[in-house]
Amino acid sequence: MDINMSSDNKKEKSKKPQKGEYGYAKRYKNRKIIITFICFCCILADVLIGLIMFQTRATLFTIMACVMSLPFAKNLIGYIMVVKFKPLTQSEYEKVVKIGETEHALICYDISVSDTEKIYFFPCIAIYGNNVVGLAQAMKGESVDHVELNKNAASKKDIHHVEHLKAYEKCLAMINDNSKVKARVVACATLQDMEKELYKLSSGDEVKSDSKVKNEKILRNRLLELGL
DSSP states (O other), X not given: OHHHHXXXXXXXXXXXXXXXXXXXXXXXXXXXXXXXXXXXXXXXXXXXXXXXXXXXXXXXXXXXXXXXXXXXXXXXXXXXXXXXXXXXXXXXXXXXXXXXXXXXXXXEEEEEEEOSSOEEXXXXXXXXXXXXXXXXXXXXXXXXXXXXXXXXXXXXXXXHHHHHHHHHHHHHGGGGTTOXXXXXXXXXXXXXXXXXXXXXXXXXXXXXXXXXXXXXXHHHXXXXXXXX
């Protein structure tokens, strides 16, 4: 019985999305908010116990509350930083899986990259050889599955969209910092854009070379190092 239970627990743990897998961003946000809530409850309990039992704040419980405020603040800030992340919907995820299989690309999900100004979130990033194609998080009120956004950005009629993609592309280029493998990076506004870019990269390759596969793994590991 114990053996079966331990094997079941291992299976449950293995089902949890890991960094670079679909669902990781949601799991990360949930973990942050749960830890923040637990820390808050501990702080509140310590303060109330000190006041109710000893009628004063000058107790060991107050000191414990002060200590707990550090992880509380850390996790609260961590949640605020990622609360605006917009992962792919289930239907969008299924489309990306299909694109990856069709174009034989290595796909990473829920990748965040930070620079000195802010954290940039990529719902997914495709790697093909030395090429890294990132899907930028959609601007407020828009969707990564919106065709019109792609047309506007491509024709440079919408300056905000163009600057949005440039900022994501510049941040994604950090993958080349201190890396043995140098990548060509591209930021896309829509899934259609990403599919077209991957099609251009894979159309001339009937079979992917071992060197390309090796470079993809190196670049994937580098992406995971950059993310939260």
